Amino acid sequence: MxxxxxxxxxxxxxxxxxxxxxxxxxxxxxxxxxxxxxxxxxxxxxxxxxxxxxxxxxxxxxxxxxxxxxxxxxxxxxxxxxxxxxxxxxxxxxxxxxxxxxxxxxxxALAERFNDVPLWIRPQSFFQTNPAVASQLYATARDWVRQLPVKHMWDLFCGVGGFGLHCATPDMQLTGIEIASEAIACAKQSAAELGLTRLQFQALDSTQFATAQGEVPELVLVNPPRRGIGKPLCDYLSTMAPRFIIYSSCNAQTMAKDIRELPGYRIERVQLFDMFPHTAHYEVMTLLVKQ
Structure with a gap:
């Protein structure tokens, strides 16, 4: 049934x-x-x-x-x-x-608002399916980031910018990367409304963007599709060693597989979110700290 x-x-x-x-x-x-x-x-x-x-x-x-x-x-x-x-x-x-x-x-674009952060939804732009739980997810990420000594971060697989827009402060430099141009248009609109001038959003492949960089920020936040971030990005992060990684995923199995490819990190915090009620699926967010 x-x-x-x-x-x-x-x-x-x-x-x-x-x-x-x-x-x-x-x-x-x-x-x-x-x-x-x-x-x-x-x-x-x-x-x-x-x-x-x-x-x-x-x-x-x-x-x-x-x-x-x-x-x-x-x-x-x-x-x-x-x-x-x-x-x-x-x-x-x-x-x-x-x-x-x-x-x-x-x-x-459809106007949305989580935790006093304006967000926009366009066709073909990824947006979390459960607004109430997504709001909690973004607020939790913001709380975690505010407790870290971070002035520069990447928001990879950023969608419409939900994580980055919540975590950013006026003096923080943030780069959001998402392959869907529709989603990036939404993120840019939100950043402009918030007056956050140090945020930069680009429509690029997240792995290709990251692995082309010669240095990394203190924090890299990733929210990939169910398949995970994959070995090339794991290898890059393991080599470049940002101080912190926040990994949010709707697939705990691929997240665990990716984390095993990051042996130099310890799991500092983990929180589950009931993003998909009445199913066996959930969202999980993890804070990894360089050992």
Whole structure:
């Protein structure tokens, strides 16, 4: 049996989407027959102002004109929809989204706020799935960093900058690296709002960026995908030996594997976060200190 956990105020959204799908001619994609247009509907809600981002993942642009024509009706029914896009995913594979994103609204980012830190969410930018727990995660990282003698840090695999924006102080130099340009645009917008002029965010591969540097800051914070940071970055960090490493991961197994590749460090602190309730998955954050 599959358990479903849906916020009650999402019900009117789903109720309006059902007739809209018919109006827009969005025939659901049939996996067996490889026919149809609508693959997924992705809905994101801001916890700070209740605004929503709605993304239609389609097989092609065939129904785009019809969708645009029907859109005013949906916006009238659901004024909380601030960002609406169409994502084109033409491949017959279990992939959530494709490379092409078509904006149907003038607003392109959803405003969020954790612990008085402004954050922005764009399509194709990674954002933690559980706002309440993510807020605790970022606040904990900030507390840990503030207790360390750190004036310069890297935030690798930084996404929209949640960790770095929480940890940074006006006199701290921070470089955030994330391969997704959409996420970096969000991070830069947040840094500008906070007036943090010593923060630099770049859309680059985190491992390639780090291993090209001839020196490291006192602290390197990493929040990689489930696969972990990998041996090349582990080898680089082991050789360059930053004084502190904070490692946050949704996969404790790959984190443990990576930490074994860092023999010169001891585990100083560990904390688990129930980021994915009712599942066996969780987020874990570890502070490593150079021995």
């Amino acid at each position: 599959t358990a479903r956990f849906i916020l009650p105020h999402f019900a009117p959204v789903f109720a309006a989407l059902k007739p809209f799908i018919a109006r827009a001619g969005l025939t659901p994609y049939n996996v067996a027959r490889k026919r149809g247009e609508l693959k997924y509907i992705l809905l994101t809600e801001s916890q700070s102002d209740g605004g929503m981002m709605l993304r239609f993942v389609l097989r092609s642009e065939t129904k785009l004109a019809q969708l645009r024509k029907a859109l005013p009706w949906l916006q009238e029914q659901l004024p909380q929809l601030k960002v609406i896009t169409v994502n084109i995913q033409p491949v017959h594979m279990a992939i959530m989204e494709g490379e092409t994103e078509i904006y149907l609204t003038e607003q392109q």
